[in-house]
Amino acid sequence: MPVNNNKIDMIAILKARKNLNRGTWITTCGISMNPLIPQGSKVYINPVASGIRVGDVVVFGLEGNLLIHRVVRLYTENSSVYYQTKGDNVFYLDPVINESNIMGCVEKIHTTPSDGAIFALHNGILARVIAGISLFEGKIHRLSCSEVLFIRPMLICMKYILKSLILMCSYLMKMKSERHCTRGMTNGV
Known part of the structure; x- marks a missing residue:
């Protein structure tokens, strides 16, 4: 999910805040993490x-872009950690990144300015289920773009079924988190 600010400046600001170990609120644009993080959250x-x-x-x-996506796989190579990420609402896997690319983790989400609700994002079993399905969906998507014609319709159907499961789990995760939400904004939002 792209972020709604001057990209280069925002990357520099987030890097500086990371070095100072200080969190910050940012506004999103894009739909790659719907329904968990709607556009404008x-x-x-x-x-x-x-x-x-x-x-x-x-x-x-x-x-040069700032993205908000879910970690679907991580692995270590030559004592470095690498991350595979993917938006919940897209089919493709992102290029593999390392720890130096990461500015931080999304900890809280404020989706509706009118009611002032904030909910905390917890990495529970549902988040890991979404990540697993999402990784599999990304691999199916890659296959569906390259396989022979008679297998392709089955793969395309399969990736849409997986997308439905991801969106359903993401929606359930959001509903569960909102039950424990706090009212009112803090930290300058």
Whole structure:
């Protein structure tokens, strides 16, 4: 999900706040994390340095863009940690990134300015289920773009079924989190 600010300035600001270990609120644009993070939501970014797990929603810089996507896989190579990310509402997997690309984790989401509700984002079992299905969906999408004609319709159907499961789980995650939401905005939102 792209972020609604001057991209280069926002990346520099988030890097500086990460170095100071200070979180910040930013406003999103785009629909790649719907329904969990609708377009125009404010998200609180916690500048974590380590401990990112599969299922976490992270903010990262990639090719001059600032994105908010879910970690669907992580692995270690030559003592470096690498992350595979993907938006809940898109079919493709993002390029693999390393820890230096990550500005922080989404910790809180404010989706509706009219009621002032904020809900905390927790990486529970549902987040990891979404990540697993999302990773599989990304692999099916890649296959559906390259496979022979007679298999392609089945793969396309399969990826839409997986997308439905992801969106349903994301919606359930949002509903569960909103039950425990707080009223009123803090930290300058």
